[in-house]
Amino acid sequence: MALLDVSGVTLRYKTSSAVVTATERVSFTVDKSDRFVLLGPSGCGKSTLLKAVGGYMRPSEGRMTIGDREIHGPGADRMMIFQEFDQLLPWKSVLANVMFPLLTARKLSRRDAEAKARAYIEKVGLTRVVDAYPHTLSGGMKQRVAIARGMAMEPDILLMDEPFAALDALTRRTCQDELLQLWSETKFTVLFVTHSIAEAIRIGNRILLLSPHPGRVKAEVIDVDKVSNEDGSAGRLEKEIHDLLFAGEATGH
């Protein structure tokens, strides 16, 4: 059985003047230990889908289950990591930020929460700034703290919404490598959103392509591991995905 089952999910925003269909009947399943990527251009409903899986938005059609539980609201079994660098609490140190949800969940004593927080801060290589405050950290370091905070909760699935998109290219690359390194240690499950084809291929073992207005599934899920074990295959796959995403569209020339 899949860990996450998103089945025929339509998500709409109702504003005072209009109804926007962000995604229409989107279905996919994520297995345990998948690095599952939602890939598509801006406006195809990636963030909306992630919000819904996070329990912050109810579908107008379809259903979502995690394990055998229907998703009705937010839960500690799903931790979200965003693109923005301001997702940390500015008045708390790195350690206190990572401890915060552990304490709020009330499952651990303060001492156990601190030990767990320190262990995850070490995993992301930030032990030397454990007592620092967010405003003293670089963007990449802030994202590492957010990742440590999410992972320390040991959720069933990590939800990552373009977590590296606002970083410079070199830092982004390092953060991608570190995420993969962490994954190889603990084989956590991640649902990762990006609009970058190259990032999708680097991060994902499976990729779902979405098209915009309204957000729909564009092609079958791509099994990256099956195609990317030969030389030069990443480049070929990148072109293939580009063609799938933009099939049927005028080139503008």
Ligand SMILES: Nc1ncnc2c1ncn2[C@@H]1O[C@H](COP(=O)(O)OP(=O)(O)O)[C@@H](O)[C@H]1O
């Ligand atoms: N709060 C909102 N109110 C109304 N429409 C929204 C809101 N958030 C997103 N949308 C619309 O929903 C669609 C999908 O947006 P989004 O999920 O942010 O896409 P993506 O993350 O793929 O760029 C877009 O057409 C967007 O304009």
Ligand SMILES: [Mg+2]
């Ligand atoms: Mg988005």
